[in-house]
Amino acid sequence: MQDKEPFLETLRAIVGAPNVLTEGDLSAWELDWRKREHGKALAVVRPASTSEVARVVQACAAAGVSLVPQGGNTGMVVGSTPDASGTQVVLSLTRMNRIRTMDAANLTVTVEAGCVLQNLQEACEKEGFLFPLSLAAEGSCTIGGNLATNAGGTQVVRYGNTRELCLGLEVVTAAGEVWNGLSGLRKDNTGYDLRHLFIGSEGTLGVITAATLKMYPLPKSMLTAFASVPSLEAAVELLGLAQQQLHAGLTGFEVMGQFALSLVRKHFPQQNVPFEGDDAFCVVLEVSDHASEAHARGLLENLLEEALQDGCVLDAVVAENISQARALWHIRESIPLAQAQEGLNIKHDISVAVSNIPDFVRETDAQIAQAFPGARMVNYGHLGDGNLHYNVQAPEGSDAEAFLRDQEKPINAIVYAQVERFQGSISAEHGIGTLKREKLAQHKSPVALGLMRAIKLALDPNNTMNPSALFLP
Ligand code: FAD
Ligand code: MLT
Ligand code: ZN
Numbered sequence: 001m002q003d004k005e006p007f008l009e010t011l012r013a014i015v016g017a018p019n020v021l022t023e024g025d026l027s028a029w030e031l032d033w034r035k036r037e038h039g040k041a042l043a044v045v046r047p048a049s050t051s052e053v054a055r056v057v058q059a060c061a062a063a064g065v066s067l068v069p070q071g072g073n074t075g076m077v078v079g080s081t082p083d084a085s086g087t088q089v090v091l092s093l094t095r096m097n098r099i100r101t102m103d104a105a106n107l108t109v110t111v112e113a114g115c116v117l118q119n120l121q122e123a124c125e126k127e128g129f130l131f132p133l134s135l136a137a138e139g140s141c142t143i144g145g146n147l148a149t150n151a152g153g154t155q156v157v158r159y160g161n162t163r164e165l166c167l168g169l170e171v172v173t174a175a176g177e178v179w180n181g182l183s184g185l186r187k188d189n190t191g192y193d194l195r196h197l198f199i200g201s202e203g204t205l206g207v208i209t210a211a212t213l214k215m216y217p218l219p220k221s222m223l224t225a226f227a228s229v230p231s232l233e234a235a236v237e238l239l240g241l242a243q244q245q246l247h248a249g250l251t252g253f254e255v256m257g258q259f260a261l262s263l264v265r266k267h268f269p270q271q272n273v274p275f276e277g278d279d280a281f282c283v284v285l286e287v288s289d290h291a292s293e294a295h296a297r298g299l300l301e302n303l304l305e306e307a308l309q310d311g312c313v314l315d316a317v318v319a320e321n322i323s324q325a326r327a328l329w330h331i332r333e334s335i336p337l338a339q340a341q342e343g344l345n346i347k348h349d350i351s352v353a354v355s356n357i358p359d360f361v362r363e364t365d366a367q368i369a370q371a372f373p374g375a376r377m378v379n380y381g382h383l384g385d386g387n388l389h390y391n392v393q394a395p396e397g398s399d400a401e402a403f404l405r406d407q408e409k410p411i412n413a414i415v416y417a418q419v420e421r422f423q424g425s426i427s428a429e430h431g432i433g434t435l436k437r438e439k440l441a442q443h444k445s446p447v448a449l450g451l452m453r454a455i456k457l458a459l460d461p462n463n464t465m466n467p468s469a470l471f472l473p
Pocket of ligand 1: 033
């Protein structure tokens with residue numbers, strides 16, 4: 001664009017001059033959470049309503065300018081920041097943060113895309129309901145970002161991914177039209193279910209401006225246990241026992257390797273991480289119960305007793321109160337932050353069948369240890385969903401930047417070959433963004449890729465919606 005001023009003036013007329021940012025430090029919008037890429041935006045635009053979003057999208061379409069929708073910018077795959085060209089508009093949804101309506105009888109809440117997840121959880125809880133999506137970034141990620149990435153988190157084992165929590169969407173299309181699909185219906189078989197196209201589309205098909213989401217009755221009691229287990233096989237056995245005994249009462253089942261926990265001990269020494277020692281893995285598990293706390297405690301204690309007798313649990317603590325439960329969960333949630341403190345790292349977000357997790361880890365660890373002596377494997381994740389963050393940190397004391405530059409490709413090649421061997425996914429919950437585009441092209445079938453491109457072409461024929469994400473140019 002030769003002269004940007006008339007275009008910027010149009011944007012200012014739509015959202016107000018203070019909400020079109022072009023000067024100063026824009027790194028909050030231009031730099032991704034993992035600090036992997038620092039892009040350059042033509043402008044950061046902050047609309048306050050759906051009609052403002054629609055007008056901004058129309059203005060961009062008319063000027064041939066592409067848009068990168070952005071929520072909390074907590075994504076893990078460099079998908080919410082602009083490229084380095086200085087030609088893309090970052091469309092930040094954070095001013096659209098209202099909870100529009102709550103329907104107690106229908107168990108639904110309608111919320112704007114820029115609402116921070118934790119604010120929605122708290123608003124639901126105040127009315128006696130649970131909005132179960134939960135992840136460590138919940139204090140800053142937004143509902144729009146959660147939907148656009150189909151975020152997972154720590155409650156998927158019971159409530160499913162964000163997709164399963166969504167009944168309806170409001171979307172501004174690439175042409176700047178508003179699709180009001182804010183249905184609270186649980187049954188509606190009237191042709192293609194369009195909401196599912198936009199969920200998980202990472203901003204490449206349209207801008208999500210609001211959603212109608214499911215709520216659940218707040219359980220009477222939620223109990224958390226932290227257990228040490230001798231192996232991943234034992235963790236899988238414990239998961240089976242927990243599912244048999246607790247059924248839908250099992251609402252969280254996370255696994256953490258000892259090295260991951262040692263990073264929490266090192267970088268957050270104020271946290272009291274139980275079971276310092278050589279036990280291979282620890283598990284956080286959560287029971288939710290609609291009868292009473294005594295009932296929940298009985299169920300959990302029976303489970304742990306049987307598991308201790310079986311030998312699949314070595315030791316366990318059960319939180320006595322909410323603050324202890326929070327502290328145990330906080331240990332698990334601090335792992336990505338502890339890893340970031342330790343330095344740049346190679347992240348993987350893989351899924352395989354739960355039953356294959358132990359073999360996946362044993363074989364992959366062995367291959368990486370042999371090829372890259374000293375590389376440190378940071379294993380943790382959502383074992384209940386077969387989803388592991390199989391991350392690799394540079395050898396202690398080495399140059400992490402150089403390690404990433406030189407070894408990320410060969411390490412990825414090992415990990416993703418293993419994912420193929422176990423018929424898994426190269427991205428279970430974080431999405432593709434720009435970071436995994438090449439991997440998507442290599443690991444998705446040509447037929448699936450062809451269908452995806454056809455959908456993209458139909459919904460965004462001029463390729464202005466987050467054009468750098470998902471597909472290679
Ligand atoms: P952003 O990062 O701003 O955007 C993510 C993608 O969505 C981008 O492609 C963007 O263009 C698109 N997008 C954003 N808003 C919209 C919109 N309104 N319309 C259309 N497209 C949009 N993820 C998990 O799945 N599970 C976890 O357990 C988890 N834990 C995390 C823990 C930490 C400490 C951190 C930092 C991240 C974690 N994440 C996790 C990743 C991240 O938080 C999620 O992907 C989250 O859903 C992103 O929300 P956001 O608002 O920050 O989106
Ligand atoms: C998590 O489960 O903690 C997240 O998905 C974040 C991460 O993998 O770093
Ligand atoms: Zn995760």
